[in-house]
Amino acid sequence: MAPHMDRLGYWGRVTSTIDWCEENYVVSFYIAEFWNTVSNLIMILPPIYGAIQTFRDGLEFRYVCSFLGLSVVGVGSWCFHMTLQYKMQLMDELPMIYSTCVFVYCLYECFKQQNKIGFIPIALLLFFSVSVTLVMYGTLVACLVIRSIYIVTWVYPWLRPLCYTSLGIFMLGFFFWNMDNFYCGTLRNARYNLPPVVGAVTQFHAWWHILTGLGSYLHILLSLQIRTTYLKYRPKVKFLCGVWPTLHIEPQKTS
Numbered sequence: 332m333a334p335h336m337d338r339l340g341y342w343g344r345v346t347s348t349i350d351w352c353e354e355n356y357v358v359s360f361y362i363a364e365f366w367n368t369v370s371n372l373i374m375i376l377p378p379i380y381g382a383i384q385t386f387r388d389g390l391e392f393r394y395v396c397s398f399l400g401l402s403v404v405g406v407g408s409w410c411f412h413m414t415l416q417y418k419m420q421l422m423d424e425l426p427m428i429y430s431t432c433v434f435v436y437c438l439y440e441c442f443k444q445q446n447k448i449g450f451i452p453i454a455l456l457l458f459f460s461v462s463v464t465l466v467m468y469g470t471l472v473a474c475l476v477i478r479s480i481y482i483v484t485w486v487y488p489w490l491r492p493l494c495y496t497s498l499g500i501f502m503l504g505f506f507f508w509n510m511d512n513f514y515c516g517t518l519r520n521a522r523y524n525l526p527p528v529v530g531a532v533t534q535f536h537a538w539w540h541i542l543t544g545l546g547s548y549l550h551i552l553l554s555l556q557i558r559t560t561y562l563k564y565r566p567k568v569k570f571l572c573g574v575w576p577t578l579h580i581e582p583q584k585t586s
């Protein structure tokens with residue numbers, strides 16, 4: 332059995348229904364699960380940049396919502412892992428459902444007339460998000476997977492690499508999420524014998540944040556690229572500092 336080395340910290344007793352594998356208040360007195368907290372930065376900062384870029388390019392509001400939704404998920408997850416309080420747990424889980432609803436709306440309305448609002452799909456999605464369960468979250472993700480595979484198979488085959496990269500990264504993240512839950516004892520034991528840097532790298536729940544953050548960001552990029560291609564906008568993927576992909580719109584030619 333792994334010794335449970337939980338320490339007491341700033342936020343007091345854990346009240347959330349889930350306490351993840353990373354041991355509490357080991358790195359910082361103010362942050363319950365340090366690695367599971369800071370890894371959320373990838374889900375907060377790049378999407379904010381994406382939202383600004385999308386707004387500047389005058390693209391549809393739903394894509395600004397997509398990016399901001401993802402950053403809200405990141406902030407919620409940050410607060411939850413930092414405090415492990417039940418109230419914050421809801422901040423982690425609810426935005427996940429709502430932002431995925433926005434993703435679904437974008438991807439299912441991408442071949443409609445510009446700026447036309449689909450009230451029926453919005454009502455349906457609200458119904459879904461109110462009946463929140465993990466099963467439904469899984470269903471929504473499945474919708475996204477099926478729809479994106481459909482689009483890159485039959486409509487825009489050149490977007491296949493982006494689609495499968497996003498999907499692959501997300502699935503790798505889910506694999507780490509499971510590893511963290513199933514092999515927590517082994518992982519904790521192993522960390523006692525490893526140097527701290529290696530110990531930090533084996534925080535698989537933190538890897539789940541990094542990979543799903545990156546996978547979701549790439550998904551929005553894919554969705555936005557499908558949409559802007561359909562609207563004949565000439566979207567172009569550019570790499571910020573040579574690494575981080577962003578989408579830019581070339582100026583419209585008026586003819």
Ligand SMILES: [Zn+2]
Binds near residue numbers: 367408412536540
């Ligand atoms: Zn988490």
